Amino acid sequence: MGALMVIFSLQKDQRRKRTDSVEDELELSAVRHRPEGLEQLEALTRFNRKELQILYRGFKNECPSGVVNEDTFKDIYSQFFPQGDASTYAHFLFNAFDTDKDGSVSFEDFVMGLSILLRGSVQEKLNWAFNLYDINKDGYITKEEMLDIMKAIYDMMGKCTYPLLKDDTPRQHVEIFFQKMDKNKDGVVTMDEFIDCCQNDENIMRSMQLFDNVI
Amino acid sequence: MAAGVAAWLPFARAAAIGWMPVASAPMPTPPPDNRRKQDGLILLNVSGQKFQTWRNTLERYPDTLLGSTEREFFFHEETNEYFFDRDPDIFRHILNFYRTGKLHYPRQECISAYDEELAFFGIIPEIIGDCCYEEYKDRRRENQERIQDDEDSENQNDMVPPDMTFRETMWRAFENPHTSTMALVFYYVTGFFIAVSVMANVVETVPCGTLPNRVKQVSCGERYALAFFCLDTACVMIFTVEYLLRLMAAPSRWNFIKSVMSVIDVVAIMPYYIGLVMTDNEDVSGAFVTLRVFRVFRIFKFSRHSAGLRILGYTLKSCASELGFLLFSLTMAIIIFATVMFYAEKGSSASKFTSIPAAFWYTIVTMTTLGYGDMVPKTIVGKIVGSVCSLSGVLVIALPVPVIVSNFSRIYHQSQRADKRRAQKKTKLGRIAARKSGGTSAYLQYKSNGLLSDLIDEASKAAGQALVCKANPMFDTHHNHLLHCLEKTTNHEFVDEQTFETSLLEVSMVKHPPHSPSLSSGSSSQGLSCCSRRNKRKSFNVPNSNMTGGHRNSIQELSTIHIRERPITNSRSSLNAKFEETVPLNCKQPYITAAVITLPTPPVTTPEDDGSASSPDYSQANIVRVSAL
Numbered sequence A: 001m002g003a004l005m006v007i008f009s010l011q012k013d014q015r016r017k018r019t020d021s022v023e024d025e026l027e028l029s030a031v032r033h034r035p036e037g038l039e040q041l042e043a044l045t046r047f048n049r050k051e052l053q054i055l056y057r058g059f060k061n062e063c064p065s066g067v068v069n070e071d072t073f074k075d076i077y078s079q080f081f082p083q084g085d086a087s088t089y090a091h092f093l094f095n096a097f098d099t100d101k102d103g104s105v106s107f108e109d110f111v112m113g114l115s116i117l118l119r120g121s122v123q124e125k126l127n128w129a130f131n132l133y134d135i136n137k138d139g140y141i142t143k144e145e146m147l148d149i150m151k152a153i154y155d156m157m158g159k160c161t162y163p164l165l166k167d168d169t170p171r172q173h174v175e176i177f178f179q180k181m182d183k184n185k186d187g188v189v190t191m192d193e194f195i196d197c198c199q200n201d202e203n204i205m206r207s208m209q210l211f212d213n214v215i
Numbered sequence B: 001m002a003a004g005v006a007a008w009l010p011f012a013r014a015a016a017i018g019w020m021p022v023a024s025a026p027m028p029t030p031p032p033d034n035r036r037k038q039d040g041l042i043l044l045n046v047s048g049q050k051f052q053t054w055r056n057t058l059e060r061y062p063d064t065l066l067g068s069t070e071r072e073f074f075f076h077e078e079t080n081e082y083f084f085d086r087d088p089d090i091f092r093h094i095l096n097f098y099r100t101g102k103l104h105y106p107r108q109e110c111i112s113a114y115d116e117e118l119a120f121f122g123i124i125p126e127i128i129g130d131c132c133y134e135e136y137k138d139r140r141r142e143n144q145e146r147i148q149d150d151e152d153s154e155n156q157n158d159m160v161p162p163d164m165t166f167r168e169t170m171w172r173a174f175e176n177p178h179t180s181t182m183a184l185v186f187y188y189v190t191g192f193f194i195a196v197s198v199m200a201n202v203v204e205t206v207p208c209g210t211l212p213n214r215v216k217q218v219s220c221g222e223r224y225a226l227a228f229f230c231l232d233t234a235c236v237m238i239f240t241v242e243y244l245l246r247l248m249a250a251p252s253r254w255n256f257i258k259s260v261m262s263v264i265d266v267v268a269i270m271p272y273y274i275g276l277v278m279t280d281n282e283d284v285s286g287a288f289v290t291l292r293v294f295r296v297f298r299i300f301k302f303s304r305h306s307a308g309l310r311i312l313g314y315t316l317k318s319c320a321s322e323l324g325f326l327l328f329s330l331t332m333a334i335i336i337f338a339t340v341m342f343y344a345e346k347g348s349s350a351s352k353f354t355s356i357p358a359a360f361w362y363t364i365v366t367m368t369t370l371g372y373g374d375m376v377p378k379t380i381v382g383k384i385v386g387s388v389c390s391l392s393g394v395l396v397i398a399l400p401v402p403v404i405v406s407n408f409s410r411i412y413h414q415s416q417r418a419d420k421r422r423a424q425k426k427t428k429l430g431r432i433a434a435r436k437s438g439g440t441s442a443y444l445q446y447k448s449n450g451l452l453s454d455l456i457d458e459a460s461k462a463a464g465q466a467l468v469c470k471a472n473p474m475f476d477t478h479h480n481h482l483l484h485c486l487e488k489t490t491n492h493e494f495v496d497e498q499t500f501e502t503s504l505l506e507v508s509m510v511k512h513p514p515h516s517p518s519l520s521s522g523s524s525s526q527g528l529s530c531c532s533r534r535n536k537r538k539s540f541n542v543p544n545s546n547m548t549g550g551h552r553n554s555i556q557e558l559s560t561i562h563i564r565e566r567p568i569t570n571s572r573s574s575l576n577a578k579f580e581e582t583v584p585l586n587c588k589q590p591y592i593t594a595a596v597i598t599l600p601t602p603p604v605t606t607p608e609d610d611g612s613a614s615s616p617d618y619s620q621a622n623i624v625r626v627s628a629l
Helices: A002-028 A038-044 A049-062 A070-078 A085-097 A107-119 A122-133 A143-157 A169-183 A191-200 A200-210 B004-022 B069-074 B088-100 B111-120 B130-157 B164-176 B181-203 B227-249 B251-260 B260-280 B285-304 B307-318 B320-345 B356-367 B378-399 B400-448 B456-464 B473-490 B497-507 B518-536 B550-560
Strands: A066-070 A105-107 A140-142 A188-190 B041-044 B049-054 B083-084 B207-210 B217-219 B559-564 B623-627
Touching: A002 B207, A002 B227, A038 A107, A049 A107, A066 A070, A066 B473, A070 A085, A070 B004, A085 A107, A085 A122, A085 A143, A085 B285, A107 A122, A107 B004, A122 A143, A122 A191, A122 B004, A140 A143, A140 B207, A143 A169, A143 B473, A188 A191, A188 B497, A191 A200, A200 B207, B004 B473, B041 B088, B041 B623, B049 B088, B069 B083, B111 B130, B130 B400, B164 B181, B164 B227, B181 B227, B181 B285, B207 B285, B227 B251, B251 B260, B260 B285, B285 B307, B307 B320, B320 B356, B320 B378, B320 B497, B356 B378, B356 B456, B378 B400, B400 B473
Parallel strands: B041 B083
Antiparallel strands: A066 A105, A140 A188, B041 B049, B207 B217, B559 B623
């Protein structure tokens, strides 16, 4: 009777050891990324040393391995929008930040994106926004792409809104956007149309400067 | 909000630039960023042990002592450091919480000391990470139980509070015999009579010699029938009196009647009374004899006197499924072997195995290794089967018993732990969800504080009137500004659950005319004014407000019912009045049942012009608008 129990427990241990070794292997192959030196980053971005230090400390604290993968990114971004579902928009944001398309945002990607957003010229910011909307990066924003983005933004609001969010609210918003931006009415918005139109719009120009003092 | 996430707020705000080109309304101005000073090191001196960390690290949690301005109280000018006269060992864990975002519980620390430190530094224990949470809760529970036990035993040694009613005193005496001498006497007397009654039941069946004119032995019960009857009567009377007294004293009679002990009491005394009623009728004397068997249940009354019996009963009850399994496997084996035995012994002459059920008895006796010998196989096949039966009997019985024992202890501890974890998880998630919704409600609170930059003057007046304006920490200000930008981008607003529910109901009552895109620009400007007007609104307004004037009146009439309590004396119009002119509920009017109650709004001129006078007058509570829900 006791022998049976002992044999049983031995088998369980063996199985556990086997799974442990598999997990260990996975751990070792996890990505560990070290960023470029401070001087190089200073040259690449418009942040000074102190700002880079602060940014890196925050970045490394949240992602000790040095890179953010999409799930962590979505988690972090969702924490700022508890009422709605920020994962779709976070996905688009992730693609906008992940300039080298390797599936993870390293500190360089992160800080270069921030440099454009916070210290870039208006042209560069608009460029960045255009890139965000242009999901397949073909140089044109189609209505479908804009609709995806719009739905993602509205998803972040959640359902408890005033006035009530109707199903075609994003679509209407896209219509307004295209009416404003699509000068030659060809159904797509090119980079030039976008930048021209934004530069002529007071509100947009003003709002672009909104977050300049963030860091 | 989690620790390091605060560090990502600048990133989230920067990413908000992605909303700018599609925003349908201009953005609010950002809050002033007066944190221009560089991030510096802070020196924390805790009872001589020095800790250093970045100022930003501490400010990740602005609702704790170290993260808020409360730490300035501990600033020591002479040494230019923050001095805390607390335990440095536990402080190490608290500081690690700021650094990593996870709070751990050190196993070697005393639980109450740890709790005190957490309370001092303003950290709720629910934040403790999963790795240490169970241990923490276990230790805390043990500690509380110990304190509770100490308190209880203290209470029992105290004097009886003088204002207890007689009924309560009696109940207390019954439940805790050692509280008073009377109770102790009662306890021992009942115990004695239970023992006497059981002994009498036993002795009554002992053969007591022969009567002078009879040959057969008679039992003592028949010989001294009167004596035994008197003894039985006395015992039953005592038990009846005891039961009635308990019933009278019980705080909840229904619960008392349902309890196991009272059922045992009833079953113990019923046979006597039934016997009294039924003595004359000879036909039911057989049933009467059966009833006497129930008298043995009196022995269970001892469980009030013995904790061990109670524990045994609880054990059996909790182990029921294992016992059931044992029974089931035994039954299976019995049926199998009985069948085989029957067919094996069918051939032999004068076989005792007359049928399969008859063979059951043999199988049971053999499997439990009793082996009475009243039935034995005679054929060779029968003997082989018999030996296999006894061997397998040993296995079948020996196997489940240790499993039952270990199962019992494992399941017992496991279920306790599972319940613990479930309850802990529920409260933990509840508090975390409360903080999460606190985040959204914090934003709504922020809005209703009127801190939106559009109409600062009116808002500050209103805020000064009603709400206490608390200084939001910088993180919250920036976060709220971010959420505000999102609202402006989508031209929709965040509202809380209940207003959303009411709006759903109202929408289902009223049919909306279809929105055309051309209206939306108009509605967006109204949205602005709606927002500002609604600075202090706590409830929801009719969703029709977004429509232009033409539709408004008709639908307004459909959807609102006015209860006019007193004659209108001011210039407020009735049916065409806009939603912002509702007034707070006046307590002196008890017959109002308002479904929608709004607070007074700051005097803002409305862009709508449909001829209705819109000068709100708060001093007189006249009309309370009730929405048709």
